[in-house]
Amino acid sequence: MKNFNPERIIGGTDSQKEGFKVTLEQAAKKSGEELFGELLLEPTPEEKLAIATAVEYVNRISKKYGAEHEMDENRIFLLEKDGISSSTNGRLNHGMCDLLHKCVAVDESLSNAILSTNIVHEGFHITSYHSFQIMEDNVETLYRGGISMVDRKDKGIYLAKAEEAIIATLSQNFFEEVICKDPFYAEEIRKTLEVKTWLINFASESKSLNEEGRKRLLDIFKEIRLLPDVDSVYFNLLENNEKGDLYKFGYFTGYFEEKLSETLHERAEERKVFNEVLDRLVVDSKGVLGTKEELFDHFARAHFTGNYFPLARLIDGALEKGSFRKVAIELGNMYTETE
Ligand SMILES: [Zn+2]
Numbered sequence: 001m002k003n004f005n006p007e008r009i010i011g012g013t014d015s016q017k018e019g020f021k022v023t024l025e026q027a028a029k030k031s032g033e034e035l036f037g038e039l040l041l042e043p044t045p046e047e048k049l050a051i052a053t054a055v056e057y058v059n060r061i062s063k064k065y066g067a068e069h070e071m072d073e074n075r076i077f078l079l080e081k082d083g084i085s086s087s088t089n090g091r092l093n094h095g096m097c098d099l100l101h102k103c104v105a106v107d108e109s110l111s112n113a114i115l116s117t118n119i120v121h122e123g124f125h126i127t128s129y130h131s132f133q134i135m136e137d138n139v140e141t142l143y144r145g146g147i148s149m150v151d152r153k154d155k156g157i158y159l160a161k162a163e164e165a166i167i168a169t170l171s172q173n174f175f176e177e178v179i180c181k182d183p184f185y186a187e188e189i190r191k192t193l194e195v196k197t198w199l200i201n202f203a204s205e206s207k208s209l210n211e212e213g214r215k216r217l218l219d220i221f222k223e224i225r226l227l228p229d230v231d232s233v234y235f236n237l238l239e240n241n242e243k244g245d246l247y248k249f250g251y252f253t254g255y256f257e258e259k260l261s262e263t264l265h266e267r268a269e270e271r272k273v274f275n276e277v278l279d280r281l282v283v284d285s286k287g288v289l290g291t292k293e294e295l296f297d298h299f300a301r302a303h304f305t306g307n308y309f310p311l312a313r314l315i316d317g318a319l320e321k322g323s324f325r326k327v328a329i330e331l332g333n334m335y336t337e338t339e
């Protein structure tokens with residue numbers, strides 16, 4: 001990764017900026033052992049391959065959208081099971097991007113397809129535009145992370161949902177374009193799809209569910225992307241003829257509760273809101289904003305370059321002045337009512 005550009009530090013005096021720049025440079029040199037100690041694992045050859053595949057994709061796509069940062073394969077740390085949760089006191093699960101130490105850390109997984117997809121998600125955070133700010137009390141915080149931006153009067157984070165939705169969309173593209181086409185993962189993908197179909201059929205037909213419960217389950221099952229240890233799930237649901245469907249479903253519920261956060265296409269809520277906004281903007285602009293995919297590309301470009309003025313001009317030009325600001329709030333995580 002390139003050295004951090006000191007212009008990306010907002011606020012503070014020149015000497016505070018200089019001091020923080022040194023802190024950042026030192027932080028980026030900390031080794032995996034220093035950061036994660038006993039939790040750190042040496043990747044197996046298969047895991048190394050999964051990591052390399054992810055890095056290649058992240059760098060290729062980020063570059064396409066104008067990113068100035070690259071993902072460095074040597075700054076990806078593999079941790080033992082639940083390592084991320086241990087090292088963040090339960091704040092995060094399975095994957096994290098640490099912009100201060102310029103690294104990504106992920107938990108080992110029973111599925112290397114999951115491992116690879118997790119790295120891609122965190123990778124798109126690390127290659128995104130980012131900047132820090134030095135607060136009045138000399139505390140440094142993140143100011144911009146990709147397209148999102150902290151309100152300087154602490155009203156919230158503009159476009160925070162867009163940031164996660166853009167990344168989740170790109171990591172789904174990785175899943176579809178790379179993982180699903182890799183012969184190495186073909187068997188895993190086939191079994192996952194069959195399990196998913198079994199679950200959707202069960203939820204659609206089961207008489208023991210009320211309509212609300214049925215809808216909730218179908219919504220979740222449709223979001224299943226990968227299943228850790230899919231072989232045993234496949235056996236239990238589709239090959240074990242000694243048990244009835246209700247028993248099998250009970251078994252799956254137990255498995256799923258434990259693995260839920262590893263199995264689903266991530267950030268469903270953010271994607272839903274973001275997609276609704278994109279659809280609405282495309283319709284309201286009567287063609288001026290182009291297709292939804294074209295509009296997505298404009299958002300992604302702003303996420304990676306940090307320059308959202310072209311996007312703001314485009315949206316305000318197609319609709320009315322102030323529209324972009326409204327979108328930034330609608331797609332933000334705001335703490336207070338904002339007009
Ligand atoms: Zn994320």
